[in-house]
Amino acid sequence: MAVIEAIQTTYVETFDVASVTFSSIPATYEHLQLRICPRADQAYGSVELSVQVGVGGVIQTGTDYYSHWMAGYNTTPTAGGGTARDYFKLQGASGDHPDRAQYSGIVADILDYANPNKNTTIMGVGGTAHGTATPFVAAFSGLWDGTGAIDTLKIHGWHLTGDLLRGTEISLYGLNSA
Amino acid sequence: MAAFTVIDHTELGAAASSWEVTGISSSYDHLYLEVSTRSDETAGWTVYLSDVRLQVSSDTGSNYSSTNIYWYNASTPLSDRGGAEYFDRMKCAATGTLADTFTPMTMWIPNYANTTGFKQIVGQQSVENNSTTDYRYYMGLNAFLWQSTAAVTALKLYPSTSDFVQYSTFTLYGVTGA
Numbered sequence: 001m002a003v004i005e006a007i008q009t010t011y012v013e014t015f016d017v018a019s020v021t022f023s024s025i026p027a028t029y030e031h032l033q034l035r036i037c038p039r040a041d042q043a044y045g046s047v048e049l050s051v052q053v054g055v056g057g058v059i060q061t062g063t064d065y066y067s068h069w070m071a072g073y074n075t076t077p078t079a080g081g082g083t084a085r086d087y088f089k090l091q092g093a094s095g096d097h098p099d100r101a102q103y104s105g106i107v108a109d110i111l112d113y114a115n116p117n118k119n120t121t122i123m124g125v126g127g128t129a130h131g132t133a134t135p136f137v138a139a140f141s142g143l144w145d146g147t148g149a150i151d152t153l154k155i156h157g158w159h160l161t162g163d164l165l166r167g168t169e170i171s172l173y174g175l176n177s178a
Numbered sequence: 179m180a181a182f183t184v185i186d187h188t189e190l191g192a193a194a195s196s197w198e199v200t201g202i203s204s205s206y207d208h209l210y211l212e213v214s215t216r217s218d219e220t221a222g223w224t225v226y227l228s229d230v231r232l233q234v235s236s237d238t239g240s241n242y243s244s245t246n247i248y249w250y251n252a253s254t255p256l257s258d259r260g261g262a263e264y265f266d267r268m269k270c271a272a273t274g275t276l277a278d279t280f281t282p283m284t285m286w287i288p289n290y291a292n293t294t295g296f297k298q299i300v301g302q303q304s305v306e307n308n309s310t311t312d313y314r315y316y317m318g319l320n321a322f323l324w325q326s327t328a329a330v331t332a333l334k335l336y337p338s339t340s341d342f343v344q345y346s347t348f349t350l351y352g353v354t355g356a
Contacts, residue, residue, distance in 0.1 A: 002181070002182075003181070003182035003183060003184055003351065004182045030187065030212075030347070030349060031212055031349070064308075066306060066307070066308050066309075068249070068304065068306065068315050068317055069317070070247070070248075070249035070255040070317055071255075076254075077254045077255045078254060078255075079249045079254060079255050081310050081315070083308060083309070083310055084308075109212065109282060109284060111212055111213075111214040111280075111282045111347070112214045112280070112347055115214075115345065115347075117278065117344075117345040118214065118278055118279070118280050118345065119276065119278045119279045119280070121214075121279065121280065121281075121282050121304070121306050122282075123282040123284070123302060123303075123304045123317075125302070139302060139304075139317055139318075139319055140317075141282070141304030141306050141317055142306065143276070143279060143306035143307070143308065145276065145279075145308060147278055175182070175212070175349070175351075176184065177184055177187035177347075177349050178184055178187060
C-alpha cells in the first residue's frame with residue numbers, strides 16, 4: 001500500500017461546470033490533499049473557490065463554515081475572512097482574465113477528515129501571477145463546525161454561483177498513516 | 179516518482195506535554211510533518227492562541243532562527259523574526275477556541291540529513307475559529323534555520339506552557355525522490 005494514493009482526478013474538458021464533486025471518499029486515509037489547477041468565470045485576475053463538505057453523501061449547507069486568509073495582492077499585503085457562510089473559501093484561483101491561457105495553482109490539506117473528535121479544517125496556499133494585472137498569492141484556511149466523517153467534497157466556482165472553466169483540473173489524494 | 183514512508187504516527191490518548199520522535203533514519207531525501215493539534219492552555223490571551231515550539235536533534239543551544247508572516251487581527255499581515263534555543267512563532271488553538279477545532283500544521287524539512295549545510299524548514303499553520311475578533315484566530319507561514327551541519331535525527335514539538343490535548347495527531351513522513 002502506497003502511503004500517498006491518488007483517489008480521483010477530474011478534468012473539466014468539454015463544458016464549463018458549476019462544480020466538481022468527489023463522492024464516496026473512503027474513511028481509511030489519515031489525511032486528504034487537494035491539488036487544483038483552476039480557472040473560474042469571474043472577470044477578475046484572481047478569485048476564490050467555494051468548497052462544501054458532505055457527510056454520508058449529504059452536502060452540508062448550513063451556515064457553519066468559517067474562513068480566513070492573508071495574501072499579497074499586487075504590491076500590497078492584505079487579509080480577510082468570512083464567518084457563518086455555507087461554504088469555505090480556497091484563495092488563489094485564476095479568474096477569467098483576458099489571458100485565456102492562465103490557470104493557477106492551489107494545494108490544500110484536510111487533516112484527520114474522518115476523525116469523529118474533530119471539526120473539519122482545511123489549510124493551504126494558492127496564487128496566480130498574471131503578467132499585467134492583479135497578481136495574488138495567499139495562505140488560507142477554513143473550518144466546518146461539524147465532527148462528521150467527511151466522505152464528499154464539492155468544489156464550486158466563486159461564491160457557489162460561478163463556474164469552473166474548461167481546462168480546470170482537480171486531484172484528490174489520500175495520505176495514509178501506516 | 180516521490181515516495182512517502184510513514185516514520186511515525188501518533189494520536190494522543192491523553193494530554194501530553196510534547197510529541198517527540200527520535201532515531202530518524204538518514205535514508206530519506208526530505209521530511210514532511212502533518213500535525214492536527216490544540217492545547218489545554220487556559221490563561222491569558224493564549225487561551226485562544228497557544229505558543230508552539232520545535233526543537234531539533236535535542237539541541238538546546240542558541241542555534242535556532244525563526245521568521246514568519248502572520249495575521250491575527252484586523253490589520254494587514256505582519257512579520258517577525260527571532261532566535262532562541264528552539265523554533266517558535268507558531269500557534270495552535272487552545273481552550274478558548276471553538277470546541278473540537280484542531281489546528282492544522284504542516285512542515286517540510288528538505289535535505290534534512292545533509293552534513294555540509296545548515297537546515298531550512300518551511301511550515302504553515304492556522305488557528306481556525308468561529309470568530310473574527312482580533313487575536314482569536316491566526317494563520318502563519320514560517321521559515322526556520324537550524325544552524326548546524328549535523329543531520330536531523332530527532333524532532334520535538336511542544337506547547338510553551340501547556341499540554342497538547344487528547345486526539346492530537348502527529349504524522350512524520352520520509353520522502354524519497356527515486
